Amino acid sequence: MPQTAEIATADLKEIAAQVRRDIVRMVHAVNSGHPGGSLGCTDLLVALYFKVMKHNPEQFSMDGIGEDLFFLSNGHISATLYSVLARSGYFPVSELATFRKLNSRLQGHPTTHEGLPGIRVASGSLGQGLSVACGAAQAKKMNGDDRRVFVLMGDGELQEGQNWEALLYAAHHKIDNLIAIIDHNGQQIDGPTAQIGGLGDLRAKFEAFDWHVLQADGNNYDTLLPALEEAQAASGQGKPVMFIMDTRMGFGVDFMMEGHKWHGVAPNDVQLATALQQLAVGTEADY
Amino acid sequence: MKDFPYTESKDTRSGFGAGLHELGKTNPNVVALCADLTGSLKMDAFKKDFPERFFQVGIAEANMMGVAAGMTIGGKIPFTGTFANFSTGRVYDQIRQSIAYSDKNVKICASHAGLTLGEDGATHQILEDLGMMKMLPGMTVINPCDYNQTKAATIAIADHEGPVYLRFGRPVVPNFTPADQNFVIGEAVMLNEGTDVSIFATGHLVWKAVLAGKLLAEKGINAEIINIHTIKPLDAQAILASARKTRCVVTAEEHQMNGGLGDSIAQLLAREEPLPLEMVAVNDSFGESATPDQLMEKYKLNEAAIVAAVEAVMKRRK
Numbered sequence: 036m037p038q039t040a041e042i043a044t045a046d047l048k049e050i051a052a053q054v055r056r057d058i059v060r061m062v063h064a065v066n067s068g069h070p071g072g073s074l075g076c077t078d079l080l081v082a083l084y085f086k087v088m089k090h091n092p093e094q095f096s097m098d099g100i101g102e103d104l105f106f107l108s109n110g111h112i113s114a115t116l117y118s119v120l121a122r123s124g125y126f127p128v129s130e131l132a133t134f135r136k137l138n139s140r141l142q143g144h145p146t147t148h149e150g151l152p153g154i155r156v157a158s159g160s161l162g163q164g165l166s167v168a169c170g171a172a173q174a175k176k177m178n179g180d181d182r183r184v185f186v187l188m189g190d191g192e193l194q195e196g197q198n199w200e201a202l203l204y205a206a207h208h209k210i211d212n213l214i215a216i217i218d219h220n221g222q223q224i225d226g227p228t229a230q231i232g233g234l235g236d237l238r239a240k241f242e243a244f245d246w247h248v249l250q251a252d253g254n255n256y257d258t259l260l261p262a263l264e265e266a267q268a269a270s271g272q273g274k275p276v277m278f279i280m281d282t283r284m285g286f287g288v289d290f291m292m293e294g295h296k297w298h299g300v301a302p303n304d305v306q307l308a309t310a311l312q313q314l315a316v317g318t319e320a321d322y
Numbered sequence: 323m324k325d326f327p328y329t330e331s332k333d334t335r336s337g338f339g340a341g342l343h344e345l346g347k348t349n350p351n352v353v354a355l356c357a358d359l360t361g362s363l364k365m366d367a368f369k370k371d372f373p374e375r376f377f378q379v380g381i382a383e384a385n386m387m388g389v390a391a392g393m394t395i396g397g398k399i400p401f402t403g404t405f406a407n408f409s410t411g412r413v414y415d416q417i418r419q420s421i422a423y424s425d426k427n428v429k430i431c432a433s434h435a436g437l438t439l440g441e442d443g444a445t446h447q448i449l450e451d452l453g454m455m456k457m458l459p460g461m462t463v464i465n466p467c468d469y470n471q472t473k474a475a476t477i478a479i480a481d482h483e484g485p486v487y488l489r490f491g492r493p494v495v496p497n498f499t500p501a502d503q504n505f506v507i508g509e510a511v512m513l514n515e516g517t518d519v520s521i522f523a524t525g526h527l528v529w530k531a532v533l534a535g536k537l538l539a540e541k542g543i544n545a546e547i548i549n550i551h552t553i554k555p556l557d558a559q560a561i562l563a564s565a566r567k568t569r570c571v572v573t574a575e576e577h578q579m580n581g582g583l584g585d586s587i588a589q590l591l592a593r594e595e596p597l598p599l600e601m602v603a604v605n606d607s608f609g610e611s612a613t614p615d616q617l618m619e620k621y622k623l624n625e626a627a628i629v630a631a632v633e634a635v636m637k638r639r640k
Contacts, residue, residue, distance in 0.1 A: 157424045170392020200385035
């Protein structure tokens with residue numbers, strides 16, 4: 036089971052640049068998708084799949100017994116997940132070229148329905164991932180499986196009421212093998228989250244819900260990796276763990292980092308070339 | 323007309339509770355979730371004897387559906403319990419994405435369906451649930467008729483891989499099907515062979531169809547009565563065989579006409595064997611508060627309504 040815990044930060048950065056190149060190329064190829072949030076969450080997913088999680092890409096099993104599990108609640112950043120899954124060995128990297136095309140396993144939003152290895156639940160309709168992660172974490176406890184469950188959610192997604200049901204539930208049932216992560220970029224489709232449906236003091240809210248809460252920059256491995264260490268250290272202590280991960284939408288491509296504009300817009304040919312130039316770290320071949 | 327003797331009347335929800343308790347003993351992967359209606363769903367026995375496999379979710383049905391979907395990952399077979407209204411309409415998108423589209427092995431168990439919920443009124447009397455559930459690709463939809471059949475269905479669905487909607491109700495009704503029956507998903511049950519009309523009934527209306535059969539026999543009409551406990555997948559073979567014999571059809575259900583059993587059978591007949599059809603169902607209306615019997619009479623979901631439908635459809639028979 037590959038668990039490359041010893042991977043150097045420089046290598047993670049190279050993989051992240053590769054994943055970001057995949058993302059912009061994938062959304063450009065079909066002129067659709069969500070590059071902004073995808074780029075912002077790239078560092079996290081690379082860290083999880085290439086360093087933090089114990090998982091088995093060569094032999095994907097739905098039940099994932101003995102493995103750490105990851106759920107993506109904000110399914111619109113599927114390009115990131117697909118790239119990271121492919122590059123960590125769940126399916127051929129060449130399949131990234133089928134993203135959002137007819138008869139593809141790489142649907143616009145992730146699904147189990149087409150049998151893509153690495154996906155354990157469909158997401159896209161927002162607000163459902165935390166509940167699913169709660170159930171998967173409780174199944175692990177019932178199975179005597181001591182691995183953890185990670186779930187990533189968007190911050191705008193917190194406007195969905197189901198999340199707050201799940202927040203109550205996880206604390207009440209002491210689901211302490213669960214690490215929830217908020218992509219805290221302050222943006223959503225219609226504009227800044229603070230203007231659309233302000234979230235207020237998220238840390239205070241989660242603490243009031245009796246979660247263990249931490250917060251760190253998610254686009255900097257010097258802060259992200261220690262935060263993920265801390266999150267894991269805090270698990271198993273009777274409380275679910277919430278990591279408020281501060282990110283920049285579009286991180287890595289300068290013109291995609293301004294505001295919410297690049298939430299759901301694909302780059303044109305010129306913009307793609309500029310983006311790829313900015314992301315040309317490392318030597319790995321593009322798909 | 324065959325006789326259907328019975329010695330007791332029981333609620334179908336108690337059949338669910340008994341079946342679930344049985345599963346607790348026989349299948350260690352079965353887990354139960356409930357949204358603050360443990361007593362109403364008759365899940366107390368399971369909760370008492372298998373507390374480590376019972377999860378109180380509180381009044382949070384959307385979360386319950388998601389948690390259930392998550393528990394399947396790791397091999398659990400979750401049975402969710404709440405009223406039919408909160409098992410379907412309230413959580414349609416959660417079921418659609420996290421359970422049906424995600425191919426999750428969740429059993430959605432729904433009590434207090436239909437008008438027979440009674441005095442609580444239309445807010446709780448869902449009459450659209452079969453339609454919503456049968457439209458979901460891959461969803462199996464089951465509506466058993468009495469205590470014994472509900473218990474047998476509950477046990478049977480644990481062995482079926484995939485999402486299931488199991489619908490049952492609140493009132494006591496005659497418990498007339500065999501206690502030792504073998505419940506086969508998707509296999510209609512012939513109750514009375516006849517030649518003059520086919521009555522396809524589901525849920526609480528099955529017993530009403532039996533009562534109607536007796537009234538019809540007194541009028542010299544020999545009705546074939548078939549229990550369609552599984553709305554989806556529909557037993558097309560049994561339905562077509564009966565319809566081709568009798569040349570006219572009545573459907574009966576405690577549900578809206580739109581989207582229910584009658585709608586499924588009408589589609590089947592229109593494609594395969596166009597024949598006169600009458601539907602005993604609620605006709606584009608919400609329910610209201612009253613006793614179950616008063617409501618079943620007012621909304622024409624009883625033996626008299628079935629007899630009237632039979633007489634109407636037989637006039638149209640060619």
